[in-house]
Amino acid sequence: MAQDLKDTLQLPKTDFPMRANLVQREPSRLAHWEKLDLYAAIQRKNAVTGKTFVLHDGPPFTNGDVHIGTALNKTLKDITLRYKSLRGYRTPYVPGWDCHGLPIEQKVMRGLQAENKQVSTAEMRSLCDAFAESWIATQTKQFKRLGVQADWKNEYKTKAPAYEADIIRTFSAFVEKNLVYRSKKPVYWSIPFETALAEAEIEYKDHISTAIWVKFAVPVTEAAKFNLPSDKPLFVVIWTTTPWTIPANLAIALHPEVDYVVADLGAERILVAQALLPAVLEAAKHPDPSLVIGHSSLVIKGAKLEGLATQHPFINRASPVVLADYVTTDSGTGAVHTAPGHGAEDYLTGLRYKLDIYCPVGADGRYLDDGQVPADLVGITTLETVEDLAAKKPSPANLAVLKKLAGANALLAKAKYVHSYPHCWRSKTPIIFRAVDQWFVGLDRTSDTSPASPRDTALKSIAGVQWVPTWGESRIRGAVEARPDWCISRQRSWGVPIIAFYDADKNAFIDAEVIRAVADKIATKGTNFWYDAPTTEILAGVTLPAGWPAPVALTPGRDTLDVWIDSGSSHAAVLRNQQGATQWPADLYLEGSDQHRGWFQSSLWTSIIAFNGAPYKAVLTHGFIVGEDGKKISKSGQYEKPPTSDNFIAQYGADVIRFWIASQDFTQDITLSEKILNNASEGYRNLRNTLRYQLSTLCDFDPARDALSYEQLDTLDRWALHQTAKLLAEATAAYDAYEYHRVIQAVSSFCAVTLSAVYHDILKDRLYTLGTTNPLRRSSQTAIHHIFGVLVKILAPVLTFTADEAWAYATTKTEFTNDPIHLQDWPVADTAWTNSGIEADVAALLKVRAKVNEAIEPQRAAGKLGKSLDAVITLAIGSSDPLFNVLQKHRDFLPELFIVSHVTVQEGAGPNLEVTVRHGEELGYVRCPRCWRWVPSLEATSHGEVCPRCAEALKT
C-alpha cells in the first residue's frame, strides 16, 4: 500500500547521471561537437550581430606535453571566449605554435650526438621541423581534451613558410626605418665548435683559474693632474681571474663612492681600494704589511679619479679609469680590469664610455695579428683543452700573458682561484667571452620619416592599452624604458634567417626591398631555400640597390633572428592577414605575467615599428601555478607524475580542472594541491547535482504548454526569480571584469544556499504531492525552468561539458543535442523578476526559519523528532514588532517555508520571537501516509486514508 501511494506522487526523474564520470564521457561530447563543427556554427551564428571579439593566442612552445600551467592559460582564454560568444560576439580564435628556438634545436642535437651523427644545417632544420610538428599534434589533442575551442583548422605555426615570410617582412620594416645596425657584442663562445652558445648551452663547473694582480703604471703627468704623488713610481693594481683578457684591457673601473688609497711599498706606490689594501699586501706577500701606511691624506673617492690615464703593462696604450657601480670591495683590489670585448658588464661600461668593443681573439680562440697584440702572443690559443683541465694546466694564452706581465714587471702577485665557471656543454671546455658582430635594433633612433623613436611611440601607445590587473602597465612601461638596443641576431640553425649578405671581406649588405623580395620566395619555397640555394638563385630577379656587388660575390648570412621576433610577429602574420577572420589590433592578449618582458613586449616593438601602434587593446595577465610550498609546480616535488594537463584530466576530468581554474583569483599565483583539487571536485558535484535535481523536477514540464506568466507565479517562486536576477547581474559583472572566481563563488553559494537548502527543499512537497497540473506546481516548475536556463548558461563558459550535457537533457531528454548550449544567447532576466517587496518579506521569514531550525535541533537530539515535517510550530512575538505583521501576512505560507506540518502565530509577551516545537502526535494529529504531513484528520480514498489535500490530488 505504501508503494501504491508512492506511485501517485510526481517524483523527480531524469536520465542525467548523478555520477559525472567525466574522464570517460567528456571525449564523446567532444566528438559530438566536432561532428557539428560547433566552432564554425558559433561563428556563423554571431556573424550577424556585427560584434567581434578577437583574442589573439600567444603561441606555446612545441617541445613537450601541455603543462598544467599552459592548461591554465588556455582555459582562461577559452572561458573568456565562450562567455563572449554567448554574449553574441563573433570570437575568431586562431591557436598558434611557437616552433623555432634553441630548446628544440638542443634536443635534436643531443639526439644526434647520442648517435654520433653529423648533419648539414638544412638536414638539422628538417629534423627540428619534424620534432616540432609531432608536438603540435600532441598538444592539439591535449588542448582539445581540455575543452579548448578554437579554429584548429586555421592554426598558425611560426615555422610555416608563409609565417616565416611575414617574420622576415616585419624585419624588413626595421631595416626600412633604418633602425638596424651592426655592432660587436660579447657572447659565450665555444672555441672547439667555433660557435656562439646560448645561456642554455652552458654548464657551470668548478674551475681552477689563475688570479693575478696586475700593476698599471700612472704616468707622472697624469699623477700631477690628479694630485697624486709622483716621486716614486705609482701603479693602479687590478685583479682578474682571466689573464688572457689582459691584451684586450681598455680601461680600469673604480666605484665612484669607494675610498681608494695610495700605499707606499718602499720602492713604489700602489693605488687600491682602502678596504682591500690588507688583502692585496697579503697576496703580494709583503714582508711586513704593518709598515705600509696608506697616506691618510691620499684617501680619495673613486669618482675623483675618473679619466686618470694609466698605462697598459705591455702594450703602448692608455687604460683610463672609468666608473662603474658593480665594482665591489668583496674581493680583488677595487679596481676592475675592463675588457669590453670579453665581458658583459665590461661591454656595458665600454658602451657608456664609448670604448672600442675590442676583441683581439679569433673564432679559433687564438690571438689575432691586429697590429696591437704583441708579436709573441699572436697565434697563441686561449683554449684550455680537456687534457689541460685534467693536468690542471692553464691555457697557453694565460701562460704567455703571465710571462709577458712578469717580464714587464707588472705582476704584483698571482694565486690559484677556484670558482664556478661556464663550460661548453658539448666540448666540456671553458667558454670564453668573445665580442662578435651582431645585428641590433636601435630603439631610440629617429629619422625624417619617423621623428618619434620606437621607444617614444611604444611608451605612448602603452597608455592607450587596458592593462588587467592595472599594475601590468607599470610593469611593461618599466621593461620598455629599460630595454637596451635589441640584439636580434643569434648564431643558431633552427630559426628564421636574417636576410643579409656578405662580401668576401665580410662587409654586410642589407636592404628592405631585397628582404621583401626574398621573403616572397621563402613564402612559397620555405626557409631551407635560404640555406640550400646559391646566392644567384636567391637573388634571381631581384633588383639590387646601387653599390651592391654582383650576387656571385655575395654569401647569405647564417645568423637567425631572435625567436622573440617570430612570436612577436604573430599579429602581423595572423591578425593583419585576417587569418581565420581575425582583425588587427586584437581586443585581448591573455598570458602569464612573465610575458611583460616577453611576448607582450616583443609584439609591441614589432607592431610599433611596422604599424605604428600597439597590436592589442587590452592585455590580461595571470600568475603561475605553484605547489603547496609556494614553489613553481615544475620545481615542487609534490607530484610523482609530471604536472601535465593530461595527467590531471585523467584523474579529475576537464570540467573539474576548469572549475578549479575558474575558482581561483588568477591575478595572484595559483596554488595546486590534491586537497584543492578534491575541493574543486566537491564544488563541481554540488553544481552538477543542483542541475540534475532541476532537470528531474522538470521531467513532466513542457514550457510551451505548462509555463505560467510571472503574474501567475507563487510568492516563493517570485522570490527565487528575484534571487536569480541578482545572481545573473553579479555573474555578468564578474565575467565582464574577468573575475571568474567571483562567478564561481556566486553560483556555488546560490546553488548550495538559495536553491538546495531553501528553494529546492521547500519545493519538494508541492512538486511531489500536488496534482500534475496543479497551478502551484506549475508555478514552481516555471520558475525552475527559468532558473535552470540562467544557471546553465552562467556555467557554460566554465563547465563546458557538463553545462551542455544538462542542456541536452533539458531540451531533448537525451545525452546530446544538435543545438548545444554554446550556440545559445546569454540569459536575460525579466525586469519583473526583480521584486524587492517579496525579497524583504522572505528574507525576514527566512530568519525566522533559521530560528525554527535551531529550536527543532534539541528535540531531534533528544530523539523526539526526526524530520522537520514531524514538527508543529508555535511562534509568539509582540504585535508591535514589524515581524508580527509579516508573519500574519504570510501565515498560510509558513508551514511550507519551514517544512513543518503546522504553524501557529501568536501575540507574544516578550520582545523576542519565541519558538515552540511539538510533535504532531502531541496535538493528536495524524500523519498523512502520502505527503507525510501531520494533519487533524484523514479522508478515505481509493488509495486508503490520506489528508484532504492529497485526496484532492488523487482525484486528478
Add this chain to the structure above:
RNA sequence: CCACCCAUAGCUCAAAAGCAGAGCAGCCGGCUGAUAACCGGCAGACCUUGGCGCGAUACCAAGUGGGUGGACCA
C-alpha cells in the same frame, strides 16, 4: 640590492571606516521520495607594531612572511 604585488577560518574566495560573509573541508545529528544524493545544528579567521580617526582588518608608515620582475653573480 632595487621595484612591484599579496597577506581574512584547514582550503578557495567575499564585504565594508561602524556586530567580518559564504562555499568546501571538520565535528554532531537527521532523513531514506535528489540516495556514491539530500537536510539540520555546531565550531572556526582579519600577520606584527606604530600613526591619523570617536571608531582601523580596511587608510598611512615600519616590520615579518610569500610571490614576481630586475640588478648583481656566473
